[in-house]
Amino acid sequence: MTIDPPTTDPSQRPADEQPLLEINGLSVDFKLETSVVHAVQDVSLHVRAGETLAIVGESGSGKTATALSVPRLNPSPPCVYASGEILFDGRDLLTLSEKELGRIRGREIAMVFQDPMTCLDPLQRVGAQVAEVLRHHTGISRAEARDAALDALEEVGIPDPALRYRQYPHELSGGLRQRVMIATALVGRPRLLIADEPTTALDVTVQSQILDLLVTLQHRHGMAVVLITHDLAVVAETADRVVVMNQGKVVETGDVLDVFDRPADDYTRKLLAATPRLEAA
Numbered sequence: 001m002t003i004d005p006p007t008t009d010p011s012q013r014p015a016d017e018q019p020l021l022e023i024n025g026l027s028v029d030f031k032l033e034t035s036v037v038h039a040v041q042d043v044s045l046h047v048r049a050g051e052t053l054a055i056v057g058e059s060g061s062g063k064t065a066t067a068l069s070v071p072r073l074n075p076s077p078p079c080v081y082a083s084g085e086i087l088f089d090g091r092d093l094l095t096l097s098e099k100e101l102g103r104i105r106g107r108e109i110a111m112v113f114q115d116p117m118t119c120l121d122p123l124q125r126v127g128a129q130v131a132e133v134l135r136h137h138t139g140i141s142r143a144e145a146r147d148a149a150l151d152a153l154e155e156v157g158i159p160d161p162a163l164r165y166r167q168y169p170h171e172l173s174g175g176l177r178q179r180v181m182i183a184t185a186l187v188g189r190p191r192l193l194i195a196d197e198p199t200t201a202l203d204v205t206v207q208s209q210i211l212d213l214l215v216t217l218q219h220r221h222g223m224a225v226v227l228i229t230h231d232l233a234v235v236a237e238t239a240d241r242v243v244v245m246n247q248g249k250v251v252e253t254g255d256v257l258d259v260f261d262r263p264a265d266d267y268t269r270k271l272l273a274a275t276p277r278l279e280a281a
C-alpha cells in the first residue's frame with residue numbers, strides 16, 4: 001500500500017474540503033482624478049460551505065470593497081481590480097463575462113445591505129419585488145412566483161404576508177423592510193450570502209431579531225455567510241471564523257474563539273478593548 005503525501009495545491013484538495021469562496025491576493029484600487037485609493041491590498045480569505053465568516057475592522061478598512069468584489073459590484077470606474085483571484089466553486093469571478101456573472105449574482109451569491117432602500121424599488125409593491133427576483137432566476141409562472149413570494153415573506157417572519165405583499169416599502173417599518181430584503185436575497189436559495197452591516201441601522205431589539213432570523217435561515221438552507229460588521233459582540237454570537245482588516249490589509253484571521261481569546265495582532269487587541277459588551281458577555 002502506498003500513502004500519498006499531503007497535498008498543498010488547493011486545486012488538488014478533495015471536493016468536500018474545497019472552500020466555496022476563496023479569495024487569493026486580491027487588490028482593489030479606486031482611481032480618482034488626482035489620486036488612487038488602495039482600498040484592498042493583497043487580501044486572501046476563504047469561506048467553506050455553510051459557515052459564517054465575519055470581516056471586521058474600522059470604518060474605511062476595506063471590508064465593503066472586499067465583499068463587493070465578490071459579485072463585482074464595486075462601482076467601476078473608479079474601481080479597478082488590480083490583482084488576485086476570487087474563486088467561487090473553483091471559478092474565478094474576476095474573469096467571467098458580465099453575462100456569466102449575471103447568472104451567479106443574486107442567485108448563487110446574494111447580498112443584503114444596511115439600508116434596504118438601496119435594494120428595494122420604492123415604486124413597486126414589496127411582494128412583487130420578491131416574486132420578480134424568482135421569475136428572473138427560475139422563469140416560473142407569475143402565479144407560482146406569487147405563491148413562492150408569499151411563502152418567502154412568511155418564512156422571514158412577516159405577519160399577514162398577503163396584506164404586506166401589496167404594500168410599498170415606505171409603508172413598512174425598518175425591521176420589516178429588512179425582512180423583505182432578506183426574503184428577496186434568499187428566495188433564489190443562494191449558496192453564499194454577503195451581509196454588509198445588515199442590522200446597523202435598526203433599533204437594538206430589532207437588530208437581534210434580524211440576526212436570529214439570518215442564523216435560522218442559514219442553518220435551514222445550509223448557506224455560507226460573509227458577515228461584515230463593526231460589532232464584535234455580533235461576531236462572537238454568530239460567526240465561525242473572523243478576518244480582521246486594517247487599512248486595506250488582513251491583519252489576522254482564525255476561529256472566532258481563538259482570535260477573541262488570544263488575539264495575535266495589536267490592532268485586533270485594540271478593537272477588542274474598544275468593545276466592552278464583549279467582556280460582559
Ligand SMILES: Nc1ncnc2c1ncn2[C@@H]1O[C@H](COP(=O)(O)OP(=O)(O)OP(=O)(O)O)[C@@H](O)[C@H]1O
Pocket residue numbers: 030037038039057058059060061062063064065066075078230
Ligand atoms: N466608490 C468609491 N470611490 C472612491 N473611494 C472609495 C469608494 N468606495 C470605497 N472607497 C474607499 O476605499 C476605502 C475602503 O472603503 P470600504 O467602504 O471598503 O471600507 P469599510 O471597511 O467597509 O468601511 P465602513 O465600515 O465605513 O463601511 C476607503 O478609503 C474608502 O474611502
